[in-house]
Amino acid sequence: MQKGPEMFWRKMRMAGASVTAVAVLAACAGEGARSNEAPQQPLKVVGQFELHSLDPSTSGGFFTRLQVAETLVDADAQGALQPGLATDWEVSTDGLTWRFHLRPGALFHDGTPVTADSVAAALGSARSKGGTPLATVPVHAITADGEAVRVDLAQPFAPLAAVLAHTSTQVLAPRSYGSDRAVTGIVGSGPYRVKRLEPPATVELTAFEQWQGQKPAITEVNYQSVGRSESRALMAESGQADVTFGMDPTSLQRLKQAGKLTIADVTLPRTILLKINAGHDVLGDIRVRRALSMALDRGSMATALLRDPEMAATQLFPPSLPEWHQDTLTPLAHDPSGARMLLAEAGWTPGSNGILERNGRNFSLTLRTFPDRPELPILATAIQAQLKELGIALDVKVGNSSEIPAGHQDGSLELGLYARNYALVPDALVTLAEDFGPDGADYGAMGWNNPVLMSTLNTMTSGTDTSDLVEGRRQVTDILQSELPVIPVAWYRQSAVLSQRVEGLALDPLERSWRLTELTWAK
Amino acid sequence: MNASTTTPRSPAAPALRILRQRAVQAAAVVVLVSTACFAIVQSLPGDIAFRIAAGRYGYDQVTAASADTVRAELGLDRPAWQQLLDWLGELLALDLGTSLVTGTSVAGELGLYLSSSLQLAAAALALALAGGATVGALAGARPGGILDRITTLWVSAARALPPFLLGLVLILFFSVHLGVLPAAGHGEAGNIVLPAATLAVGLSGLFARVTRDTVVQIRRSEYVRFAATKGLGERLVFLRHVLRNTGVTLLSYVGVQLLILIEGVVVVESLFAWPGLGHSLVHAIFWRDIPMIQATALALALLVVALNTVVDLGALALDPRPRRREVVL
Numbered sequence: 001m002q003k004g005p006e007m008f009w010r011k012m013r014m015a016g017a018s019v020t021a022v023a024v025l026a027a028c029a030g031e032g033a034r035s036n037e038a039p040q041q042p043l044k045v046v047g048q049f050e051l052h053s054l055d056p057s058t059s060g061g062f063f064t065r066l067q068v069a070e071t072l073v074d075a076d077a078q079g080a081l082q083p084g085l086a087t088d089w090e091v092s093t094d095g096l097t098w099r100f101h102l103r104p105g106a107l108f109h110d111g112t113p114v115t116a117d118s119v120a121a122a123l124g125s126a127r128s129k130g131g132t133p134l135a136t137v138p139v140h141a142i143t144a145d146g147e148a149v150r151v152d153l154a155q156p157f158a159p160l161a162a163v164l165a166h167t168s169t170q171v172l173a174p175r176s177y178g179s180d181r182a183v184t185g186i187v188g189s190g191p192y193r194v195k196r197l198e199p200p201a202t203v204e205l206t207a208f209e210q211w212q213g214q215k216p217a218i219t220e221v222n223y224q225s226v227g228r229s230e231s232r233a234l235m236a237e238s239g240q241a242d243v244t245f246g247m248d249p250t251s252l253q254r255l256k257q258a259g260k261l262t263i264a265d266v267t268l269p270r271t272i273l274l275k276i277n278a279g280h281d282v283l284g285d286i287r288v289r290r291a292l293s294m295a296l297d298r299g300s301m302a303t304a305l306l307r308d309p310e311m312a313a314t315q316l317f318p319p320s321l322p323e324w325h326q327d328t329l330t331p332l333a334h335d336p337s338g339a340r341m342l343l344a345e346a347g348w349t350p351g352s353n354g355i356l357e358r359n360g361r362n363f364s365l366t367l368r369t370f371p372d373r374p375e376l377p378i379l380a381t382a383i384q385a386q387l388k389e390l391g392i393a394l395d396v397k398v399g400n401s402s403e404i405p406a407g408h409q410d411g412s413l414e415l416g417l418y419a420r421n422y423a424l425v426p427d428a429l430v431t432l433a434e435d436f437g438p439d440g441a442d443y444g445a446m447g448w449n450n451p452v453l454m455s456t457l458n459t460m461t462s463g464t465d466t467s468d469l470v471e472g473r474r475q476v477t478d479i480l481q482s483e484l485p486v487i488p489v490a491w492y493r494q495s496a497v498l499s500q501r502v503e504g505l506a507l508d509p510l511e512r513s514w515r516l517t518e519l520t521w522a523k
Numbered sequence: 524m525n526a527s528t529t530t531p532r533s534p535a536a537p538a539l540r541i542l543r544q545r546a547v548q549a550a551a552v553v554v555l556v557s558t559a560c561f562a563i564v565q566s567l568p569g570d571i572a573f574r575i576a577a578g579r580y581g582y583d584q585v586t587a588a589s590a591d592t593v594r595a596e597l598g599l600d601r602p603a604w605q606q607l608l609d610w611l612g613e614l615l616a617l618d619l620g621t622s623l624v625t626g627t628s629v630a631g632e633l634g635l636y637l638s639s640s641l642q643l644a645a646a647a648l649a650l651a652l653a654g655g656a657t658v659g660a661l662a663g664a665r666p667g668g669i670l671d672r673i674t675t676l677w678v679s680a681a682r683a684l685p686p687f688l689l690g691l692v693l694i695l696f697f698s699v700h701l702g703v704l705p706a707a708g709h710g711e712a713g714n715i716v717l718p719a720a721t722l723a724v725g726l727s728g729l730f731a732r733v734t735r736d737t738v739v740q741i742r743r744s745e746y747v748r749f750a751a752t753k754g755l756g757e758r759l760v761f762l763r764h765v766l767r768n769t770g771v772t773l774l775s776y777v778g779v780q781l782l783i784l785i786e787g788v789v790v791v792e793s794l795f796a797w798p799g800l801g802h803s804l805v806h807a808i809f810w811r812d813i814p815m816i817q818a819t820a821l822a823l824a825l826l827v828v829a830l831n832t833v834v835d836l837g838a839l840a841l842d843p844r845p846r847r848r849e850v851v852l
Contacts, residue, residue, distance in 0.1 A: 046708075052625045053579060060581045130592030131576075131584060182626065198635075199625065201798050202710055224708050226796035230691070231707040238698035238706045372582045400809070401582035402573035402590070409587045421583060442586040 042204070042220035043502065043516065046235050048246035050200040050225045054176075054183040056122075057129035061167030065514045066205060066223060068109075069170040069188030072100050072119065072149070073161045075426035077509055078322060079269070081161055085114060085171055085189060086149070095156030095463055096140075099148045100164070107210050108173035109193035116144035122171045123149070123164075125181050132168040133425050136434065158463025162427035167512065191216050191517050201225040216517035218502070229374065236261060236497040243505060243514070244497040248374055249307040252495055262498040266507040267320040269423035270492040271313060272379065274367075275404065275416035278485060279447020282363070283414065287342040289484040293332055294339035295386050302490055305378050313488035316480050317422065320491075320509045324428055326477045332488065339390055348391075356391040364393035369417040370401040379489060380417050405442035413446065419492060423510050432476065433457045436485065445485035453479045537839055545832040549825055556824045557614065560817045561607045564808075571811045572599050578624035578810030597623055610817065620814040624807075629818045632803065637822055639709065640799035643792070644784045646715050647722035648777070655727035656773060659734025660766075666739050674731050681728030690721040690794045707796045718795040722788065726780060730773070737772045741765050771842045778834030782827055 053059050056069070063069040074084035086100035106114040123142045127134045137160060140152040151160065163169070173187035186194045191211045196204040207219040224241075226232045233251035236244035237258070247255070255261055274292070276283050283289060298312035314331030317324040343356060343363075351357035355364065367383065369376045377398045384394040394415075397403075407413030420435075420443050422428040435444025436453055453476055460472045480486075498505050503522050508515060564571075572594040577585040579593065594600060613620050619629040662671040694717060698706035705714050741747055742765060750760045789801030800819060807815035 055626075058579045058581075058584075060584070131580060131586050131589030135588075198710070199627070199632075201796065224710070224796070226707055227793055227802075228796070231694075231794055231796055234691075234694050234699060234706040235708065238694070238702060240698065240705045240708070370582065400569060400574055400577055402577035402585045403569065405586050405590070406570050406573045418582075424583070 042222045043218045043243065043519065044241050045221060045223045045243045045514070045516070046226050046232050046241040046245070047223070048225065048227065048229070048232070050227075051197070051203060052200055054186055054197075055129070056170045056172065056183070057126060057132045057168045059167075061170075061512065062203075063186055063188060063194075064167045064170050064190075064512055066203065066221070067190045067192050067513055067515075067517055068186055068194055068205065069172060070190050071165050071167065071170050072123075073165040075162075075165050075510055075512060077266075077506075079423055079426045079428075079510060081165060081426060084165065085119070086164075089161055091160075095158070096153045098151040098153070098160055099145060100151070101148045103212070104147075105212060106189055107212075108175070108189050109187050109208055110173055110175050111210070112173060112175070114171070114173075114189050116147060116149050118174050119149045119171050120144045121174065121177075123151075123169060125177070126169045128181075129168070133163045133166045133430060134169055137163055156462045158461055159425065159427040159430045162425050163430060165512070166425045192221060195220075214517070217520040218516065221516055233497075236499070239499055239501075241497075242499040242502050243516070243519070245494075245514075247495050247497060249305070252497075253307050255497055261500070262503070262505075263495055264498060264505045264507050265493050265495040266509045267311075267318055268421065268492040268494050268509050268511065269318060269321045269428065270419050270421040271316055271318060271488050272376070272417070272419045272490040272492065273313075273316070274383070274487040274489060275408075275413070275418065275443070275446060276448075276484070276486060277411075277414050277446045279411070280414055282365070284447065285346050286483065287346040288348075289487065291339040291342040291346070291390070292387070292392075293484055293487045294335040294342070295390050295392075296332075296383065296487070296489060297334040297386060298332070298489060299334065301379060301382050305382060306375060306490060306493075308493055311491045311493055313490050315477065316486065316488045317428070317477065318491035321422060321428055324422070324473050324477060326474060329477060329481055332481070336389065343390065350391055354391055355393050362393065363391065364395065365414045366395045366397060367415040367417055368397045368399060368403050368407060368413060370403070371398055372401055373419055376417055376419070383417070383489070408440070408442045408446055417489070418443065421511070426510060426512075429457070429460055433461050436480075440485075448483070448485040450479055450483060450485075538836055541832060541835045541839070545828055545835075549828045552824045552828060553614070553821060554611075556820050557611065557817045558607065560820045561603075561610070561813065564811055564813050564816060565603050567811070569811075571813075572597075574809075574811040575623050578806070578812065593623075606813075610814065619818045622807075622812055622815050624810050624812045624815075629814050632815065633818050633822055636798060636800045636803040636819075639797060640785055640788060640792070640801070643715060643718055643722070643788060643797060643799060644781060646719035647726060647784060648781060650719055650723035651726035651730055652777070654723065655730025656734045658727075659731035660738055660769070662731065663735040663738025663742070666735075671735065674735060678728040678732045681724050684725070686721050686725060687790050687794055689724055690717065690791060693717050693721055707794070709797055714795075714797075718788075718791050718797055721791050721795075722784060726784065729780065730777070733776050734769060734773055737769045738765060741768045744768075767841060771838055774837050774841065775834055778830055781830055785823070785826060 049060065049062060051059065051062055064071065070085040072084050072086040074082040076082050085103055085106060087103050089098060089100040091098050102114055102116060102119065108114055120142050123134065126132055127139060127142065129135060137157050138154040140154045143150050171189065172183065176183055176185050176187045178184040191208055191213060192205040193208040194203065195206045201224055203223040205221040207216050226235065229246060229248035229251060232244050232246060233255065235241040237255060256263060276289055278284050299309060302312035303309045315326065315329050319325045347358045348356040348363055351362065355362045357363065367380055369380045371377050380396045380398065384396050387394045404413065404416040404418055407416065422431050425431060435441045436457065438449055438454060440446045440448060456472045456475050460469060494507055496505060496507055501522055502519050504519050506515060506518065572590040573585065576590040576593045580589045610620065619633065621627060622629055622632060658674055662674040665671060694706045697704040697717060704716050705711055708714050747760060747764050750764050788799060789805060792799045792801045800823065803815065804819045807819060
């Protein structure tokens, strides 16, 4: 009687052990294929960007970065305009008629030629979408003119070619559009063509055989969107990803210290800044704005939070915008005692609870920001701590990115913290004219304008006086530095991590392209 | 006592009764859940058009102009009741509509997310059951034995470890250190292993615990003792009486856990970049993508009904004793 059950339980235990073993083996089934990986595998690119829409006006440059679609005009790393789908262009003497000559023999990925008609139609679609730079240009008509694309303007607009380098103006083949001009597929004309799309996370590319330029060394590319930066870092670290974008400062520092992976970086023409409601009864006082700026210890924030001391902003335009960055400008500096003096001049005196007071009113403000860029909330809390030392109570609200434009529209915004890219259109003039126009802008000034600045920007935009662009830029920079309609906080560095399998990545500061065609497999 | 209880019932009758009840439940759930979702989203703070524009254009390009475009295109100025009626009407025609953000068919997106979540949940459940129930049954055979004590330790450890941390530890060990499994992502062979294992570890502890307690309890029951007394061998008693009766309890428990699993994979899906329901629901709420929120919530609610139905039918098959009072009487 005793032996029976003993045997039985021993067998059961054996069975249990084998079930567990089988489960573990099944779990590891994927490993065989991976360990024998040859460089002929597709290039694996990982980033934070998700594909939510195929429409060029909303896809945020996804397909230009992947070099699937082209714009008429391209730009180099310094922002100088280069031929894209158009080899050259000319403008009439009155500045109203532009002609863009298409690259002869250019083909869409479906084999059809890139015609002036199809380009005009694509640009017509881009123009009809609200919120795109082309929609704000005074365009009269875009038509096919023989082999060229003709743009007629209602008034001169000097940076038109730069606007036609914006990703929302990418040219897709007629086949990409559905019945109501909705984009249903991506048929571009770049060196890579789309093999498979699985929104929101996966895009597979293969080299386009009939591409006229130099053939890419890596012919297959798989892009995968991964939301968490920790996950991306681990994918880079484990060698699963060949090119990884969007690294958070901490992970990047860890990978740098480990020293096993190549890290490419470039400073972007992007600035993290505080938008200020200058129409606000407290913030309208320029002494208060200057005091807020002096309260910020930008060097410490860049070192401790961004882990990159060089990114402390000394002026609005980073050195990566060489035409606009002024080396001679007096840098914005940390000066708490100067800030206290300015606030005292403005009538703010320390109250009983440590908060400044004026006419019985506490100095308290609300700052809105959003978590899509992970450094924004932590910078916001650092700013909160620094203002508290001056006796300013700052309430930080971390919400949705749309709350900044919404707060601008209804006038309720006091302070907003965000990052602004001044070169989405390669000529920063276009963004500046919008941001510092007469009524301000969602991501620019609020309740502030300066007649000299506006007339300078207008003259530069209309292109009537091209003689003194340098002087114009210097003037604009000076005014922004002394009036502080927005307070610069930090500049931006973009990094990408490269696996040991690939080499040759040079990042584009304008974020227009990931330049995957220049990559090669490591020897 | 009416006559019908005394006439022999067809074997399918209880199953049909379950299906009928559940169908009524499902219809009620559809109306309630979609209306509740709509009302909740409408009452959230913030301008919906701006939120949708943020989803469509991204944080660099959401402006008042893009929000106005969205508002005009989607007719967000119409009265709320009209928008709700439109949606319910479309739902009656079995049309889930199009996403306000991506402009693609909600049914298509939902199908993709739902199938990946179910895939992940099923893999996790299989792993957890294989590990947990086996260990639990073995531990239950010898209450107080070494295996039983190890199981108790395992149960506590598995429950105490947050899935996010466990996932990171698994990635660090299997992907970064050993390099045998992909760290995150979707679409490659082997992508599912780590997220499924992360979920399975937590679940397996629970399954082990429930199986162990049920086995102990059933082994002490009179019918098991009677089976042994009448001379059945230990093996037969275990297979015929203990296992089957454990199955009834375990099945109901697994049903509940599976629901929690599907709704609770958000963290794991986010860590492993697995495009599942959790991912889609979080994005949809963030962007106020009303049709997507309604459809996702609806899918989850109907899944609850469907799973309950399957569990009921399964329990009925394992334990065919009729459970209606008048029949028992």
